[in-house]
Structures are given as structure tokens and as C-alpha cells.
Amino acid sequence: MSLTLNSAKNIAKVLTESLPYIQKFVGKTVVVKYGGNAMVDESLKQSFARDIVLMKLIGINPIVVHGGGPQIGKVLERLNIESNFIDGLRVTDDQTMDVVEMVLGGLVNKEIVSLLNKNGGKAVGITGKDGNLIKAKKLKIRKKGAKANAQELDIGQVGEVVHINIEILDVMKNSDFIPVIAPIGTDDTGASYNINADSVAGEIAAVLGAEKLILLTNIAGVQDKKGNVLTGLSIKQVDKLIADKTLQGGMLPKVECALNAVKAGVNSATIIDGRVEHAVLLELFTDEGVGTLIAKNGLNK
Numbered sequence: 001m002s003l004t005l006n007s008a009k010n011i012a013k014v015l016t017e018s019l020p021y022i023q024k025f026v027g028k029t030v031v032v033k034y035g036g037n038a039m040v041d042e043s044l045k046q047s048f049a050r051d052i053v054l055m056k057l058i059g060i061n062p063i064v065v066h067g068g069g070p071q072i073g074k075v076l077e078r079l080n081i082e083s084n085f086i087d088g089l090r091v092t093d094d095q096t097m098d099v100v101e102m103v104l105g106g107l108v109n110k111e112i113v114s115l116l117n118k119n120g121g122k123a124v125g126i127t128g129k130d131g132n133l134i135k136a137k138k139l140k141i142r143k144k145g146a147k148a149n150a151q152e153l154d155i156g157q158v159g160e161v162v163h164i165n166i167e168i169l170d171v172m173k174n175s176d177f178i179p180v181i182a183p184i185g186t187d188d189t190g191a192s193y194n195i196n197a198d199s200v201a202g203e204i205a206a207v208l209g210a211e212k213l214i215l216l217t218n219i220a221g222v223q224d225k226k227g228n229v230l231t232g233l234s235i236k237q238v239d240k241l242i243a244d245k246t247l248q249g250g251m252l253p254k255v256e257c258a259l260n261a262v263k264a265g266v267n268s269a270t271i272i273d274g275r276v277e278h279a280v281l282l283e284l285f286t287d288e289g290v291g292t293l294i295a296k297n298g299l300n301k
Helices: 003-025 042-057 069-078 094-118 167-173 197-208 235-243 251-263 279-285
Strands: 029-034 061-066 123-127 134-138 159-164 178-182 184-186 192-194 212-217 268-273 292-295
Touching: 003 279, 029 042, 029 197, 042 061, 042 094, 042 178, 042 279, 061 094, 061 167, 061 197, 069 094, 094 123, 094 178, 094 184, 094 192, 134 192, 159 184, 159 192, 159 197, 167 178, 167 197, 197 212, 197 251, 212 251, 212 279, 235 251, 251 268, 251 292, 268 279
Parallel strands: 029 061, 029 212, 061 178, 123 178, 134 184, 212 268
Antiparallel strands: 134 159, 184 192, 268 292
């Protein structure tokens, strides 16, 4: 049997395996948080764009929410503006917020839109300020480990989601356009807020009743204490992993975001390895998937 025929048979096998998943997701909404290595490595950027465009072409409604922390950091450094963090959150004064809006709403957002369009999509870039998409309020925090009555810390224009206005997303969902959302919100006074992209993606998935939330990361997925990747987790199992401190550190906010989305009615949420080419398609359309899947009752792709 020729090498060419073998390759063709492998392609046919992959397409056949993907068919039930395509049938399941057609007409459904999938929210994808885009960040990490997938956002800076050239080959990963191209594979991500093709994945999203293909999803739209076969009748799935992808919504992309992106981060941009490293890009913001580079511009701040170039402008000699110091970056300060408290418990992983960037302290955002007026000057820093101007840079955040310029980088997230301008440079990064438009680069992703251009990337999707070059690969045959029809992407439209928006921020949470457009159409009052994301209503936000100032995030109030206390330093980790501080007592319950400790004074709240002022970290500037860092926000949390109060309300998502889905009208603008519904218009795009029912068209050929792919929304690309920068996680910037606004309050009733018109003040702008820098919001965690994972949180925005989770909130959007919840209010839209999305079939799936996908969070791209720079690791293989949620791991146990021995370093084994865990998947097919139920809400109860995740709660237990948090309680026994198997999940902690930088992964914890992502897991909590995925968990909250599932509790709010999203069918499943997956934390996937964005360092793998075509990670989004592998997660959606193969039996094995890639990363850690969380669903109400466990394994439920």
C-alpha cells in the first residue's frame, strides 16, 4: 500500500471520528479564551486561526475572548511605566489603563482579527465597551492570607463583570461574523476597567448558555500531586481537589472560572494545552481531546 494511500486512509479515519462531534456542536456556541504561547508562537497562531475559521464554516458559533498581559508589559516597559502586581493582578492606574486599552482594544485585538480574516474568516473586533457589552465594577481585594477584617487594597482600574449585554453577540452569532472580544469593561460613569480574560470568557459562556468553554493555557492541563493530567472531572471532584489543595497557585483561578461556568449551565469547560498545534480542534473533534474537561457529572464531551 502506498504512503499516499495510507495518509488518505488516516485522514478519512480522523474525519469519521470527528463526525459525531461535528453533529453535536453544529448550531451551538463555543467560547474560546485565547492566550499564552498560542498567542505568540507563529505556527500556533496560524493553527488557532484555522481552527476557529473551520468551526464557523461547519456551523459552530465560536466567540473568542483574548488576553494580552505580556504585550501590555512590553509597551509599559517601552514607555518607562513601572508594572506592579498584587497577588497576580496588575495594579492599573490611569496611565496604565490608557496602555491597556491601546494594547488590548487596539494592537492585540486587531492582530487577531487580521489573523482570522487572512485564514478565510470574517472576524470583528470589539471591546466590552462596544454596545455596552460588559458592565463592570471596581474589583475589591484583600491580600492572600490576610484576615477577613483586613483593609481592602486599591489596585486601580481592575474590574469584575457585573452584567453581559448579549444583544451585540446575538447579532454576530446569527451571521457569518466571528466576534473577537477584548476584556475591557465600563461602569455607569463611563470609567474603564481591565478585567481578567478567563473571567470574561466564563461569564459570556454562562449568559449565552454555551455548549462549551475552552481556556487555552501553557500547561498540559490540571494535574494531580504526581503530575498526571486529570480529565473527565465532575463538579464534586473539582471541589474536592480544591479543598485538599491539589489545585492551587496560578491554575486555581482558571479551574474556578471553568467550574463556575459549568455550575451556571455551560455543558462542559476544558482547560487545554495551547502549546499543541490545532489544540481547539483536537479537543472538540477527537475521542481523546487535549487537556482537562470539567462537566456537571464528569466525562461529558
